[in-house]
Amino acid sequence: MATEYKTRAGQPFDRAAFESLLRRKVFLWQSFEPYGAVKGLFDYGPPLENLEAEVINIWRDHFIRHEKMMALKCSMLTPYEVLKTSGHVDKFADFMCKDPKTGEILRSDHLIKDVIESRLTSDREARGEKIEETEEDPKLKKKKAKAAKAAVRLDEATKKEYEHLLATLDDQTGDDMGALIRKHDIRNPTSGNEVEPPVSVNLMFQTQIGATGKEPAFLRPETAQGQFLSFQKLLEFSDGQLPMASASIGYSFRNELSPRSGLLRVREFLMAEVEHFVDPQSGKRHPKFASVRDTKLPLLDRKTQNEGGSTPQIKTIGEAVDSKLVDNETLGYFLVRIMLFMEKIGIDPAKLRFRQHMANEMAHYAADCWDCELLSSYGWIECVGCADRSAYDLSVHEKATGTFLKVREPLKEPVRVEEWVANLDKKKSGPRLKKDQGKVEAALKGLSQEFKEKCSLAMEKEGKVEVPVEGVEGGKVELDKDIVSFVKETRMETMREYTPNVIEPSFGVGRILYSLMEHCYWTREKDEARSVMSFKPTIAPIKVLLVPLQKDSRFAPVLADLEAKLDDAQLSFKVDQSGVSIGKRYSRNDELGIPFGITVDYESLEGKGVTLRERDSTKQVRSSLEEILDAVVAMCKGKENWESVQKRLPAFEGKVEEE
Numbered sequence: 001m002a003t004e005y006k007t008r009a010g011q012p013f014d015r016a017a018f019e020s021l022l023r024r025k026v027f028l029w030q031s032f033e034p035y036g037a038v039k040g041l042f043d044y045g046p047p048l049e050n051l052e053a054e055v056i057n058i059w060r061d062h063f064i065r066h067e068k069m070m071a072l073k074c075s076m077l078t079p080y081e082v083l084k085t086s087g088h089v090d091k092f093a094d095f096m097c098k099d100p101k102t103g104e105i106l107r108s109d110h111l112i113k114d115v116i117e118s119r120l121t122s123d124r125e126a127r128g129e130k131i132e133e134t135e136e137d138p139k140l141k142k143k144k145a146k147a148a149k150a151a152v153r154l155d156e157a158t159k160k161e162y163e164h165l166l167a168t169l170d171d172q173t174g175d176d177m178g179a180l181i182r183k184h185d186i187r188n189p190t191s192g193n194e195v196e197p198p199v200s201v202n203l204m205f206q207t208q209i210g211a212t213g214k215e216p217a218f219l220r221p222e223t224a225q226g227q228f229l230s231f232q233k234l235l236e237f238s239d240g241q242l243p244m245a246s247a248s249i250g251y252s253f254r255n256e257l258s259p260r261s262g263l264l265r266v267r268e269f270l271m272a273e274v275e276h277f278v279d280p281q282s283g284k285r286h287p288k289f290a291s292v293r294d295t296k297l298p299l300l301d302r303k304t305q306n307e308g309g310s311t312p313q314i315k316t317i318g319e320a321v322d323s324k325l326v327d328n329e330t331l332g333y334f335l336v337r338i339m340l341f342m343e344k345i346g347i348d349p350a351k352l353r354f355r356q357h358m359a360n361e362m363a364h365y366a367a368d369c370w371d372c373e374l375l376s377s378y379g380w381i382e383c384v385g386c387a388d389r390s391a392y393d394l395s396v397h398e399k400a401t402g403t404f405l406k407v408r409e410p411l412k413e414p415v416r417v418e419e420w421v422a423n424l425d426k427k428k429s430g431p432r433l434k435k436d437q438g439k440v441e442a443a444l445k446g447l448s449q450e451f452k453e454k455c456s457l458a459m460e461k462e463g464k465v466e467v468p469v470e471g472v473e474g475g476k477v478e479l480d481k482d483i484v485s486f487v488k489e490t491r492m493e494t495m496r497e498y499t500p501n502v503i504e505p506s507f508g509v510g511r512i513l514y515s516l517m518e519h520c521y522w523t524r525e526k527d528e529a530r531s532v533m534s535f536k537p538t539i540a541p542i543k544v545l546l547v548p549l550q551k552d553s554r555f556a557p558v559l560a561d562l563e564a565k566l567d568d569a570q571l572s573f574k575v576d577q578s579g580v581s582i583g584k585r586y587s588r589n590d591e592l593g594i595p596f597g598i599t600v601d602y603e604s605l606e607g608k609g610v611t612l613r614e615r616d617s618t619k620q621v622r623s624s625l626e627e628i629l630d631a632v633v634a635m636c637k638g639k640e641n642w643e644s645v646q647k648r649l650p651a652f653e654g655k656v657e658e659e
């Protein structure tokens with residue numbers, strides 16, 4: 001569906017102009033440009049690198065400090081076995097279709113989405129529907145009229161089917177997508193060729209540790225596994241108390257099949273992930289849920305999507321959790337905290353929604369999953385995944401390694417427990433089982449009560465049993481009554497052991513930064529459009545612009561004083577002493593999103609203060625250097641806003657020189 005994407009000032013968004021600003025002001029560029037650039041890899045220039053640092057600072061404060069999370073830094077290089085156990089080796093894949101004639105590789109869901117969306121656009125053009133608000137542009141008008149002539153009108157049933165298909169695309173398996181491609185004659189849009197059926201391709205970058213090749217490894221595709229494998233240390237650090245949470249900020253790598261949409265789909269990206277461990281018997285309640293209960297969120301649920309809808313309902317998180325729309329309090333608490341974080345950094349609340357995962361989209365072990373999606377000129381994009389991963393990860397790693405990854409908690413009252421146990425006579429079994437001894441021991445421990453009871457009966461009857469054992473030849477071992485016995489034992493239990501469940505908010509920092517830049521971008525309509533990046537003062541990459549009225553060495557002492565004071569206040573600043581007019585200097589720095597400009601003029605030399613200009617309103621106030629600096633520091637630390645500064649400091653009465 002065509003999204004009428006507008007800037008914060010309500011203007012049609014001009015992506016070409018926006019991208020040109022990003023290039024001109026060196027926010028980012030494709031990596032290794034002199035060698036022809038590599039798709040899906042980007043370098044950040046000073047404005048974006050600083051913006052990222054500011055956003056990360058707020059993330060650390062909002063999550064790690066405020067929620068008392070345990071920050072971790074885990075290795076990016078990950079042994080094969082870890083990711084085999086987690087399921088990534090077998091399942092971390094996307095479906096791709098190959099164009100057999102050109103060799104082009106296309107991601108199956110993107111291919112379907114692009115073709116179906118373009119058919120729907122063509123249908124709207126054929127119906128003469130207005131697609132974007134750029135109708136006034138005569139060139140575009142002409143282009144549209146031409147497109148409308150060539151456009152293909154769909155019948156109502158097909159149109160409905162296409163709309164439903166797009167709303168439910170995330171729910172399709174590889175086979176489903178193959179069937180859709182055949183049914184709707186979906187071809188490679190660039191060549192017009194038919195494509196081969198979807199095949200699954202793993203997205204991890206494989207490598208090896210050491211030179212022998214004996215230790216295969218991957219660059220991690222997420223930071224989570226390192227956090228799970230640090231579980232015991234985390235539990236020790238939190239004095240054995242749950243709930244507890246770890247957090248990690250670091251790079252992840254995915255060999256995306258068709259990187260596109262700039263920073264939205266790249267092959268190397270910064271993630272900020274939280275693993276919140278909770279006792280499942282607590283009903284996954286959150287101690288601070290009451291403080292967020294009445295917060296309203298835009299929630300697009302699974303049912304609405306299944307019916308082809310895309311409009312979220314506004315509900316309080318209290319209502320959503322009470323009605324079980326959101327599975328539990330902890331998940332609900334994090335959805336609210338994610339939204340508050342987004343608002344804190346300056347994301348437009350009208351361009352944010354939470355979308356529930358469809359049944360097939362969710363990992364098989366997940367209890368519930370919601371994505372925080374942000375609207376950009378590319379449509380709604382997942383920027384944070386918030387999943388309830390249940391006990392899956394800790395359980396599989398415990399099973400694979402034999403490491404205890406549970407919580408042990410004293411019971412209020414001892415409980416009498418009757419259970420079947422398998423007793424292995426190690427003296428006798430050692431020489432017979434040899435290297436398999438450990439594996440058999442682990443397998444016997446893992447047998448269910450039911451299976452152990454059956455084994456005891458079989459032993460009595462036949463004197464031997466067959467037990468499944470992972471990692472041995474044939475996958476099973478025959479054991480006779482000489483070396484193993486199955487008996488029912490009664491004991492008093494004083495401790496409870498359980499595997500915590502994990503709620504995981506997972507942030508893609510690059511996607512958030514890109515959306516944020518689009519949300520902050522607008523143009524000042526004057527003789528010609530001038531672009532502005534309205535970054536909040538708290539996150540702006542550079543906080544202050546220092547502009548002497550003219551190139552004149554007499555300004556040097558006041559500038560030096562200002563610089564020292566800004567430095568003392570730990571505020572980043574830029575001095576623009578170039579010969580061009582003040583207005584031009586302001587406007588070219590508006591493109592960098594510098595929120596405040598301090599102008600030093602001849603009156604400043606007589607101790608009559610300096611002028612402070614605010615980027616978005618272009619309004620100015622004048623006061624003593626100390627008062628202006630106090631105001632700037634307060635606004636950059638988020639302690640005061642421009643409205644209140646304007647009330648307490650006199651407006652600048654002189655000529656406001658804007659280009």
Ligand SMILES: Nc1ncnc2c1ncn2[C@@H]1O[C@H](COP(=O)(O)OP(=O)(O)OP(=O)(O)O)[C@@H](O)[C@H]1O
Nearest residue numbers: 256264265266269382383384385506507508510511
């Ligand atoms: N290729 C990528 N480029 C940039 N950010 C990404 C990429 N893949 C994932 N992310 C970010 O990491 C977050 C968590 O990853 P997750 O595994 O949930 O994503 P995903 O469901 O695989 O994303 P998608 O379906 O868009 O590929 C996402 O919400 C997103 O912000």
